[in-house]
């Protein structure tokens with residue numbers, strides 16, 4: 238069976254490859270149809286679902302996966318949040334979120350100005366394309382948990398729910 242992942246970001250594609258080794262994994266650009274920088278769990282989750290649905294709509298008889306990064310507030314503290322969605326051939330939608338960590342006030346200030354986290358992280362870490370590599374979670378955990386690892390966990394949560402559903 239084929240799995241279509243609605244992103245070309247290697248941190249996302251490699252996570253799907255790791256958890257679905259027996260499947261043919263194809264990547265394509267899919268629209269999140271939410272803001273470039275989602276600012277809540279609801280919006281980030283919606284972006285992941287929209288991407289997964291587009292993958293399946295454009296490729297019938299496959300599994301679609303959408304992964305979306307965003308931020309959200311708990312009281313006044315900004316946190317990193319990530320969501321994933323898997324859509325099967327019957328259009329059942331499975332969702333899961335990833336580990337979240339607080340982001341420094343400096344990052345909050347830049348995001349409030351309208352900048353995207355990907356660009357802010359590159360400036361902060363003095364690196365290029367952090368979002369495709371260790372990610373914000375990697376930078377702020379001293380690379381003990383990378384963005385790919387965080388997505389691996391989300392994909393496991395999605396695959397596990399889908400397999401459980403298909404047992405009965």
Ligand SMILES: O=P(O)(O)OP(=O)(O)OP(=O)(O)OC[C@H]1O[C@@H](n2cnc3c(O)ncnc32)[C@H](O)[C@@H]1O
Nearest residue numbers: 244246305306307353354355358367368372373374
């Ligand atoms: O190519 P796509 O799949 O769009 O991947 P992306 O990383 O650019 O985009 P996301 O939709 O996952 O994330 C939305 C925005 O938040 C940024 N972002 C989210 N999580 C991040 C992380 O861990 N590190 C750096 N940037 C992150 C990202 O770069 C975007 O600007």
